Amino acid sequence: xxxxxxxxxxxxxxxxxxxxxxxxxxxxxxxxxxxxxxxxxxxxxxxxxxxxxxxxxxxxxxxxxxxxxxxxxxxxxxxxxxxxxxxxxxxxxxxxxxxxxxxxxxxxxxxxxxxxxxxxxxxxxxxxxxxxxxxxxxxxxxxxxxxxxxxxxxxxxxxxxxxxxxxxxxxxxxxxxxxxxxxxxxxxxxxxxxxxxxxxxxxxxxxxxxxxxxxxxxxxxxxxxxxxxxxxxxxxxxxxxxxxxxxxxxxxxxxxxxxxxxxxxxxxxxxxxxxxxxxxxxxxxxxxxxxxxxxx
Amino acid sequence: xxxxxxxxxxxxxxxxxxxxxxxxxxxxxxxxxxxxxxxxxxxxxxxxxxxxxxxxxxxxxxxxxxxxxxxxxxxxxxxxxxxxxxxxxxxxxxxxxxxxxxxxxxxxxxxxxxxxxxxxxxxxxxxxxxxxxxxxxxxxxxxxxxxxxxxxxxxxxxxxxxxxxxxxxxxxxxxxxxxxxxxxxxxxxxxxxxxxxxxxxxxxxxxxxxxxxxxxxxxxxxxxxxxxxxxxxxxxxxxxxxxxxxxxxxxxxxxxxxxxxxxxxxxxxxxxxxxxxxxxxxxxxxxxxxxxxxxxxxxxxxxxxxxxxxxxxxxxxxxxx
Amino acid sequence: xxxxxxxxxxxxxxxxxxxxxxxxxxxxxxxxxxxxxxxxxxxxxxxxxxxxxxxxxxxxxxxxxxxxxxxxxxxxxxxxxxxxxxxxxxxxxxxxxxxxxxxxxxxxxxxxxxxxxxxxxxxxxxxxxxxxxxxxxxxxxxxxxxxxxxxxxxxxxxxxxxxxxxxxxxxxxxxxxxxxxxxxxxxxxxxxxxxxxxxxxxxxxxxxxxxxxxxxxxxxxxxxxxxxxxxxxxxxxxxxxxxxxxxxxxxxxxxxxxxxxxxxxxxxxxxxxxxxxxxxxxxxxxxxxxxxxxxxxxxxxxxxxxxxxxxxxxxxxxxxxxxx
Numbered sequence: 001x002x003x004x005x006x007x008x009x010x011x012x013x014x015x016x017x018x019x020x021x022x023x024x025x026x027x028x029x030x031x032x033x034x035x036x037x038x039x040x041x042x043x044x045x046x047x048x049x050x051x052x053x054x055x056x057x058x059x060x061x062x063x064x065x066x067x068x069x070x071x072x073x074x075x076x077x078x079x080x081x082x083x084x085x086x087x088x089x090x091x092x093x094x095x096x097x098x099x100x101x102x103x104x105x106x107x108x109x110x111x112x113x114x115x116x117x118x119x120x121x122x123x124x125x126x127x128x129x130x131x132x133x134x135x136x137x138x139x140x141x142x143x144x145x146x147x148x149x150x151x152x153x154x155x156x157x158x159x160x161x162x163x164x165x166x167x168x169x170x171x172x173x174x175x176x177x178x179x180x181x182x183x184x185x186x187x188x189x190x191x192x193x194x195x196x197x198x199x200x201x202x203x204x205x206x207x208x209x210x211x212x213x214x215x216x217x218x219x220x221x222x223x224x225x226x227x228x229x230x231x232x233x234x235x236x237x238x239x240x241x242x243x244x245x246x247x248x249x250x251x252x253x254x255x256x257x258x259x260x261x262x263x264x265x266x267x268x269x270x271x272x273x274x275x276x277x278x279x280x281x282x283x284x285x286x287x288x289x290x291x292x293x294x295x296x
Numbered sequence: 297x298x299x300x301x302x303x304x305x306x307x308x309x310x311x312x313x314x315x316x317x318x319x320x321x322x323x324x325x326x327x328x329x330x331x332x333x334x335x336x337x338x339x340x341x342x343x344x345x346x347x348x349x350x351x352x353x354x355x356x357x358x359x360x361x362x363x364x365x366x367x368x369x370x371x372x373x374x375x376x377x378x379x380x381x382x383x384x385x386x387x388x389x390x391x392x393x394x395x396x397x398x399x400x401x402x403x404x405x406x407x408x409x410x411x412x413x414x415x416x417x418x419x420x421x422x423x424x425x426x427x428x429x430x431x432x433x434x435x436x437x438x439x440x441x442x443x444x445x446x447x448x449x450x451x452x453x454x455x456x457x458x459x460x461x462x463x464x465x466x467x468x469x470x471x472x473x474x475x476x477x478x479x480x481x482x483x484x485x486x487x488x489x490x491x492x493x494x495x496x497x498x499x500x501x502x503x504x505x506x507x508x509x510x511x512x513x514x515x516x517x518x519x520x521x522x523x524x525x526x527x528x529x530x531x532x533x534x535x536x537x538x539x540x541x542x543x544x545x546x547x548x549x550x551x552x553x554x555x556x557x558x559x560x561x562x563x564x565x566x567x568x569x570x571x572x573x574x575x576x577x578x579x580x581x582x583x584x585x586x587x588x589x590x591x592x593x594x595x596x597x598x599x600x601x602x603x604x605x606x607x608x609x610x611x612x613x614x615x616x617x
Numbered sequence: 618x619x620x621x622x623x624x625x626x627x628x629x630x631x632x633x634x635x636x637x638x639x640x641x642x643x644x645x646x647x648x649x650x651x652x653x654x655x656x657x658x659x660x661x662x663x664x665x666x667x668x669x670x671x672x673x674x675x676x677x678x679x680x681x682x683x684x685x686x687x688x689x690x691x692x693x694x695x696x697x698x699x700x701x702x703x704x705x706x707x708x709x710x711x712x713x714x715x716x717x718x719x720x721x722x723x724x725x726x727x728x729x730x731x732x733x734x735x736x737x738x739x740x741x742x743x744x745x746x747x748x749x750x751x752x753x754x755x756x757x758x759x760x761x762x763x764x765x766x767x768x769x770x771x772x773x774x775x776x777x778x779x780x781x782x783x784x785x786x787x788x789x790x791x792x793x794x795x796x797x798x799x800x801x802x803x804x805x806x807x808x809x810x811x812x813x814x815x816x817x818x819x820x821x822x823x824x825x826x827x828x829x830x831x832x833x834x835x836x837x838x839x840x841x842x843x844x845x846x847x848x849x850x851x852x853x854x855x856x857x858x859x860x861x862x863x864x865x866x867x868x869x870x871x872x873x874x875x876x877x878x879x880x881x882x883x884x885x886x887x888x889x890x891x892x893x894x895x896x897x898x899x900x901x902x903x904x905x906x907x908x909x910x911x912x913x914x915x916x917x918x919x920x921x922x923x924x925x926x927x928x929x930x931x932x933x934x935x936x937x938x939x940x941x
Contacts, residue, residue, distance in 0.1 A: 183720035187781070190680060191735040191788070192708030194701065201734070205725045337803040451889050479667035479830060481886050484874045488881050506804050513881050532879075543805070550804040554836040554876050555860055561815055563837045564808035569773040 031279030034272055042090035049084035054240070056080065064259045074261035077252035085245050086265050092241035093270070096157050097223035103161030104218060105168060109211050112172025113199050117180055127173070134166035138225070146234040153236050160225045168214055172207055179206045216281030220274040227270050242266035299467055299500050300326040300349055300386075303362035307344060307353060309574065316574025318344050320524040321361070323600075326468065331494065331501040333515030333532070335508055335547065339573035340521040342504045346470050349502070350382050365468075384414045386468040387461040389490070391476055396457050397445040403456045404441035407431065410463040430459040434489050451482035458490055468500045475510065487514060509551050512536055520544050523571055523581030525597075530606035540608040542586045580611070588612045626694070627824050628711060628792050629655035633678055633688030644894035648674045649685070650848035653926075656792055656824040661814070663827045663839035663856065665871070669890055671848040672828045676794050679826065681707050709739060712785035716797035718777035722769040728753075728780050729765040735788045748787050755820075756783035757813055775806040782813065793817070796828045811838050832875040836860060841932075844868050847890060847901045850926060854933030864929060864940035866908050900924050900938065914939050 052058055061071055061079035068074070073082040115126030142159045149155045179185065180203065188198050229235055230243025231250075245266040254262040307319040318341045326332045336342045347353045348363050351370045363370045365385060370378065387410075390396045398406060407427040408420070417423035428438055434455040436448075445453055454474065461469055471490065475483040491514050494501045505511050511518055512532060519529040520541065528541040539545045549564035568585040579594035580586070586593065590612055598609040635649045649671045656662055656679075664672045677683045679690060681697055681704050689696045697707055712735075715721045722731050732749045736742045753761035756779040769777055778798060785793060795814065799807040815838050818825050827839055835842050835856060842860075843853040844867065852865040863869045873882045886905050891897065897904050903919040918924075918938045926936045 183715050183717055184723045186682070187713065187715060187721050187784070188734065188738075189682060190708065190713035191738055191784070192705045193734075193738045194705070197738055201726075202723055206723070337805060449889050479889075480832075480871065480874050481667060482889055484877070484881055484885050488885065491881065508804075509877070512879055513877060546805050546808075550808055552833045552837045554832055554872065557857075559837060560857070561838060563811035563815065565812050566805050566808060569775055569806055570803055 025283055027279045028283035031276040034276035035280070038090055038094065038269070038273055038276075041087050042094050045084075045087040045091055049081070049087055053081060053084045054088060064254075064257050064262070066259075067261050073265045074259065076248065076259075076262055077254075077257075082245075082262055082265050085240055086242065086269055088240045089242040089245050089266060090269065092153060092235075092239050093223055093226055093243070094273070096153055096160070096226040096241070097219050097273075099157045100160035100164065100222040100226070101215060101219045103157065104164035104222070105211060105215055107161070108165035108168025109172050109204075109207065111165070112169035113176050113203050113207060115169065116173040116176025117195065117199055117203060130166045130169045130173070133162070134170070136163060138163045142229055142234055146229075151234050151236055153239055156226055156229050156235055159229070160222050164218060164222065164225075168211065168218065171214060172211060175207050175210050176203055179203050213281055216277040220277045223270060223273055227266075242270055297367050298325040298364075299328050299330075299366065300324075300502070301362065301364040301367075302345070302348070303364070305345065305348060305359065305361035305363060307341075307348065307357050307359045309354075309357055311574075315358075317576065318357075318524055318574055319348075320576070322521075322524075322526055324519055324526065324529075326500050326502055328467070328500055329498045331491075331503060331514055331516050333511035333518040334502065334504045334521060335506065335511055335518055335544075336504075336521035337506050337547075337570050339523075339570050341524040341573065342521050343472055345521070346388075346472060346502060346504055349468070349470065350386050350388070351378050352382075380414070383410045383466065384416065384464040385466055386470060387464065387466045389457055389461045389469060389471040389474045391473040396460075397453060399445055402442045402444055403436075403448070404428070404431070407456065407459050407463055410460065414464050416464045427459070427463070430462055431456075433462075433493060434459045435485075450478060451486060454478060454482075454486050455489055458486070458493065462493055462497075465497065466499065468502065469494060470502045470504075472504045473506070474503075476505070476507070483510070490514075507551070508536060508547055520547065523576050524573070525581070525609065526600060527582070527610070528606075528608045529600065530602070530604075534606040538606070540606070540613045541582075541610050542588050542613065543582050544608075580609075625657055626655040627658050627692070628679060629653070629691050630675065630679055630685075631689045631691065633675070633685040633690065635674060635678060635683065635685045639894075644892075646893035647848050647896060648893055649678065650896075651688070652845075652848070652850055653688075654679070654843060654850065656826055658791060658824050659818060659822040660840045661818055661825040661827055661838055663829060663835035663842045664845060665829060665832060665835055665842060666845035667830055667890055669847075669893060670845040671893070672845050673796055675845070676713075676796050676826060676828045680711055680713055680794055682713075705739070708735075709788045710790050711792040711794065712788060712790040714778075714781055714785055714793065714795040714798050717801050718774055718781055719769060721781050722777060724769055726768075727765065728767050728769070728772070731769070731780055732784045732787055735784055739788065749783075752783040752787040753780075755786055755817070756780070757809070758783065773806075774802045775809060778802060778810055779813070782810075782817075786817070789821075790823070792824045792826070794826045794828070797830070798827070799834060800829070800831065807834070814838060832860075832871060844871070847893060847896055849901065849936060851902065851936045852934070853926070854930075858930075858933050864933070864935040865902075865937045866906050867902050870907065900936075908939060908941075 056078045059079040061075040061081060063075060063077050063079045065071060065075045071081045071083065073086060076082055076085065111126055111130060115123045115130060141163060145159050146155050185198060185202055188202055226241060227243035230241045231247045233247055235241060235244055246263060249262040302322055302324045305319050305322045308315045308317045322345055334342045344353065348359060349365065349370065353359060359371060365381060370381065404427055407430055408423045411417040411423040411426065412420065417426055428441055431441060432438055436452050436455050440448065448456065474490065475486050478486060487510065503511065503514055515532050517530065518532050518535045519526045520535065520543065522543050528535055528544045535544065536548060539548050546564060546566040552559035566585060571581055580597055583589040583593040592611050598611045600607045600609045602608055631653050632651050633649055634651050637646045637648055652675055664675065666672045674683065678685050681690065684699055692707060692710065697703065729749060732752055733745055736745050736748060742748055750761045753764060758764050758776065758779050772780065799810050802810065811834060814825060817823050827835065829835060839856050841854065842856045843850050844865065846867050852859060852863065852868045859868065860872060863872055870884065870886045873884060884907060888905055899920040899922055903909055903916065906919065908914055909916045909919055924936045924938050926934045928934045929940055
């Protein structure tokens with residue numbers, strides 16, 4: 001149905017086109033490269049900086065020394081290379097970020113689809129549960145769980161996952177409601193499909209682009225959350241993450257010592273990773289949806 | 297002098313894969329007090345053509361040819377003159393009333409709005425009075441003046457849209473599929489209202505529709521568009537009763553005569569689909585689907601030939617009468 | 618008059634009713650109010666009416682997609698039970714084609730997947746690819762293989778509708794319910810799809826229910842016609858009979874408008890069909906009835922008594938106190 005406000009036809013979409021657009025989009029490419037860089041750093045950390053370099057007792061660098069050729073990111077209060085710390089920290093930060101997001105995405109998507117698709121009491125009940133979890137405050141829960149479960153990476157992952165899923169669920173629910181009303185769902189029912197089939201074959205694929213675009217945002221938030229929790233000392237005291245480096249740095253008096261590299265390095269890493277995910281997030285929806293923007 | 301005069305209008309959009317030619321040389325006139333119907337299906341360019349009259353085509357479109365209203369080329373006009381043109385000289389009745397009406401304004405206010413903008417009524421109270429009269433003319437009870445669009449029925453909303461189009465007593469009304477989404481009965485009522493208004497105020501109307509039976513009831517002349525060009529044109533009785541172009545014939549056949557036994561279990565069958573707009577090859581754009589096509593049809597594009605009463609662009613069937 | 622043998626009924630609705638309530642304590646809309654209808658193999662019934670008359674709701678009741686408040690739906694003379702298993706089995710036999718072909722197909726599924734969906738839902742078939750191939754061919758998409766990997770957005774409107782039809786045919790149903798199958802298609806394409814429906818009815822002895830507001834389509838392909846108004850059937854019979862001698866004033870008005878050629882008909886019904894939440898008392902058509910307003914008849918029964926569908930000749934029935 002055209003109106004006199006005629007829109008100029010848009011170019012053809014499609015997967016290949018999406019890929020081309022991704023590669024051509026400099027921002028998305030930049031984001032991808034940054035991420036790949038960090039992933040490489042995280043994976044090669046044990047090789048480049050053997051665990052021995054993290055040992056406080058065996059550290060041989062001058063404490064609080066600024067960046068130099070020997071120590072590109074300077075040293076901490078014990079003389080350990082901050083670069084080594086940051087590289088090892090990447091492993092935990094990324095792991096927790098991705099792990100927590102995996103939990104919150106799967107839980108959020110599953111509950112969101114179910115609460116949007118099932119009418120009647122099931123849908124309503126799930127909706128209530130979502131609302132309930134939505135209002136649980138993040139920090140108090142983290143502290144309680146850390147106390148109960150003992151501070152560890154898994155605690156943090158669980159806390160972030162359990163507080164982040166309702167946001168996704170609401171988004172998914174809203175989208176599910178609109179998809180459920182479309183004729184091809186009715187057609188599927190007319191063909192004899194049961195609820196499971198409808199949700200898995202029709203609703204889920206249509207909700208996925210939204211979920212994936214949301215995922216990158218969620219990863220960013222998860223990493224930030226992990227940083228915060230570790231910084232507050234709720235993480236595993238034995239493991240290194242960017243947040244724990246910040247915590248350490250504060251405790252060791254990096255500010256008064258003027259050791260800007262100590263706090264700057266992990267901080268900048270967090271910012272870069274979050275930015276990278278956000279840049280990619282914008283292109284992912286176009287990339288993965290084979291049915292975007294085509295002429296009728 | 298014609299009220300509206302389109303001379304060899306061509307319009308193209310740029311796209312990543314080359315230019316899309318939406319209009320390919322359209323020549324058409326609308327006289328004062330005349331109702332001209334444009335028949336065609338989706339993608340033929342009829343809506344785009346109408347949009348050019350009020351310079352409503354998208355800024356990215358490249359237009360060539362003459363679009364004259366009252367003798368003045370619309371595309372050469374100063375911006376102020378174009379604004380004055382819109383609604384005061386020519387107004388539009390769109391298809392979906394729901395989309396044309398602002399849901400948070402009363403219908404009375406919406407009818408008054410163009411009058412106040414164009415200053416056709418010296419004061420708000422006079423505008424109000426005129427708006428109320430218009431409401432009565434379109435057959436909506438005056439008590440609904442302060443109602444909101446969602447409080448009216450579909451047929452009433454479309455009548456309000458018509459009243460809005462009449463607000464500044466334009467010389468031309470462009471009606472783009474105004475009744476398509478309505479039920480047959482309401483459609484007939486709305487058509488009646490529209491036609492009465494247009495005739496009683498000696499307005500011209502450009503009526504766009506894919507439904508030939510509707511055009512048969514309202515239009516004095518009909519132009520049939522296909523693939524960005526007019527392929528047949530003439531008085532309504534000539535075009536509908538003696539269609540020359542195979543496409544026009546197929547379109548006429550698509551609306552069976554109810555009660556005619558020859559039309560039982562014999563739905564008209566035209567193969568293929570209307571072409572993708574903007575990308576047309578060499579030769580007549582209809583040739584791939586045409587039951588009467590010959591070799592010459594794929595090599596060159598036929599031009600409109602014939603008399604004022606009936607012209608057709610077809611090598612095989614046309615241009616003789 | 619010889620007694621006619623009624624064609625065997627494969628799917629029928631007996632006195633079905635359905636009401637909707639809007640929100641909490643809102644008005645109740647009687648969408649379908651005591652309707653009986655039957656479909657026979659090899660015959661096409663057009664269910665005609667304006668929007669809001671309940672025809673789409675009735676179609677979905679016949680499909681078992683909606684459970685009526687009252688009345689029965691019978692498949693081959695057995696009332697359907699609404700258990701999941703038996704409904705699923707019913708789906709193999711009664712299939713649906715909807716109005717909007719673009720909306721009816723999941724944009725992320727290929728044509729092959731869309732057609733095969735029905736088979737896969739019912740446990741898959743060993744010869745799935747052959748059946749998909751045959752279904753696409755029967756729906757006129759030839760050669761079928763060229764369509765397998767395409768997406769709906771790459772097809773034209775007519776082709777999409779054929780894919781939807783193929784998807785319905787792949788289950789080899791005996792009844793096909795088509796809700797406005799050609800309304801959103803271009804005019805020059807409609808004939809093809811209608812021809813397809815006609816040939817399917819011939820070849821497969823399908824019982825076809827065509828739900829439409831378009832009397833032209835009904836004249837084109839329907840053996841029988843049933844006219845609906847505000848949840849009731851007001852006239853029914855063989856298409857030729859009803860069109861030549863319409864007995865209900867509403868049918869007459871619809872036909873007058875549908876057949877108008879060069880002039881807008883003078884006798885238009887006033888107003889619009891009322892809200893199904895406010896159905897008039899007595900004959901629900903009486904506020905708009907031209908017979909009543911002309912004063913030719915005594916309108917008392919019209920205002921007080923709801924007329925039932927009565928046979929006035931073999932197979933032609935009308936619900937009117939003054940069928941002319």
